[in-house]
Amino acid sequence: MSLPRIVITGVGLTAPNGDNLATFRRNLLAGVAGIERLEVRYMGQLLAGVCHYDPLKYQKKKEVRVGTRAGSISIYCAREALQDAGLDPAALVKDRTGIYIGCTEHGNVETENEIWAISKFNHDTKYWSHYHNPRTVANNPAGETSLNLGVTGPAYTIGAACAAGNLGLIHAAQMLRLGEVDVAICGGVSESIHTFGIFAGFKSQNALAVHDDPLKASRPFDLARNGIVVSEGGCLYTLERLEDALARGAKIYGEISGYCVNSDASDYVLPNPTRQAECVRKAVAHAGLRPSDIHIVNTHATATPLGDIQECEAIRSVFGEGCPETHVNNTKSFIGHCMGAAGALELAGNLPSFEDLTVHPTINVDNLDPKCALPGLVLNQPRRAAKIDAILNNSFGMLGINSTLIVRRFVP
Amino acid sequence: MTKDECKQVVLDIIADIAPDEALSNVKPDVRLRDQLELDSMDFLDIVMELRKRHGIEVPEADYPKLASLDSCAEYLTPKFNAVGAKQ
Numbered sequence: 001m002s003l004p005r006i007v008i009t010g011v012g013l014t015a016p017n018g019d020n021l022a023t024f025r026r027n028l029l030a031g032v033a034g035i036e037r038l039e040v041r042y043m044g045q046l047l048a049g050v051c052h053y054d055p056l057k058y059q060k061k062k063e064v065r066v067g068t069r070a071g072s073i074s075i076y077c078a079r080e081a082l083q084d085a086g087l088d089p090a091a092l093v094k095d096r097t098g099i100y101i102g103c104t105e106h107g108n109v110e111t112e113n114e115i116w117a118i119s120k121f122n123h124d125t126k127y128w129s130h131y132h133n134p135r136t137v138a139n140n141p142a143g144e145t146s147l148n149l150g151v152t153g154p155a156y157t158i159g160a161a162c163a164a165g166n167l168g169l170i171h172a173a174q175m176l177r178l179g180e181v182d183v184a185i186c187g188g189v190s191e192s193i194h195t196f197g198i199f200a201g202f203k204s205q206n207a208l209a210v211h212d213d214p215l216k217a218s219r220p221f222d223l224a225r226n227g228i229v230v231s232e233g234g235c236l237y238t239l240e241r242l243e244d245a246l247a248r249g250a251k252i253y254g255e256i257s258g259y260c261v262n263s264d265a266s267d268y269v270l271p272n273p274t275r276q277a278e279c280v281r282k283a284v285a286h287a288g289l290r291p292s293d294i295h296i297v298n299t300h301a302t303a304t305p306l307g308d309i310q311e312c313e314a315i316r317s318v319f320g321e322g323c324p325e326t327h328v329n330n331t332k333s334f335i336g337h338c339m340g341a342a343g344a345l346e347l348a349g350n351l352p353s354f355e356d357l358t359v360h361p362t363i364n365v366d367n368l369d370p371k372c373a374l375p376g377l378v379l380n381q382p383r384r385a386a387k388i389d390a391i392l393n394n395s396f397g398m399l400g401i402n403s404t405l406i407v408r409r410f411v412p
Numbered sequence: 413m414t415k416d417e418c419k420q421v422v423l424d425i426i427a428d429i430a431p432d433e434a435l436s437n438v439k440p441d442v443r444l445r446d447q448l449e450l451d452s453m454d455f456l457d458i459v460m461e462l463r464k465r466h467g468i469e470v471p472e473a474d475y476p477k478l479a480s481l482d483s484c485a486e487y488l489t490p491k492f493n494a495v496g497a498k499q
Binding site (some may be wrong): 060061062065066121126127129130131 | 429430431432449453456457460463464
């Protein structure tokens, strides 16, 4: 059975170091990170990746007040993605447009805020906001986006821990192939920096990064790495079937070529390199490629001491030999861990490589951990490549969810 | 508190919950929903802010009394004065 080919026709994003793809990419090539100090309730100043997009570009003040940060980020990214794709939101066939947004978690921010608010009233729940439920339902970011755009097709979130950004794209590609929708707005978002819980949780796991220099704090593969920098962010794409994109003369960033989602079924938090490698191999096979055909492997590595080693073990087992043209990089070294947005943002940061034949580096590696040494690892400076035809994007999450997405240079 | 002061209190609350609205020409005798973009959740906001900021309770059966600025003043001014008298 021949399935329709699916292509990326638009990108909308906000990252801690850029609010559009051009700025984001420029900073990834120039070594510009985006981590700063953020006051976190109960905990004081911590390191975080904060986005600085203008919420009022696409929302009324009241929408910002009533809605959530994740909803606002989603709306910004969705509108930017449609504009980038040359699609007028007013002209969309509303019931044939789908919104699929990956989230690591949703509702913690709003719940913490309400508990804080009623603490000022002796925890009397009559002061609890009537907005709590619409703000905390798991579909909130997608629902707010559907309201803003007037989209009446399917709009929901996909909960997949930190693999969620890839899952948004994968699910959208599947829905387009099934003919459920004609245009998909998809990817991932995160508002996690506005909850103290995620910082406190990582700190209790001894997995929260600390560093005197915020810009050096996120340092996957470095011997002195000491944990995760939590970040917010969002990246949504417009995906279409190839024939539809060609018919309207759309710009095509790349083609969704292959993917795999699997589960470790082994631990709540510890990664499993065997299952990760299996996920990568299956995605490569699904794309009809060999490992040597992959020219960029964007790692999930979050700068935890064990997690980075385990992912490197998985990558080494697939790409360790016979892949001289495979380059390996990491985007979290610039922007921290954008949680549900991570996979989608990290893919976006690499997409321009199809055009500029340059691989952005992994920064902040002063002393490479020998256990993270990989052939093709691009350290600290961008690297020119002879060819870049396929990008493989890893995103893994707690409870052992793994996702690998492969995007190929578009060839008609 | 006078009725005019009461209307200003309500307008101050509306300014926060409906920040996109121009409030300089709100007609006191016209239903707020007929001249401003306010929905039922916004009215719950008004009720909540009266509770939080001023300790005023508005039972659900009395919500229609918040329809216009004039009706708000008529209904809320005695409540404000009763709360003030307790303090």
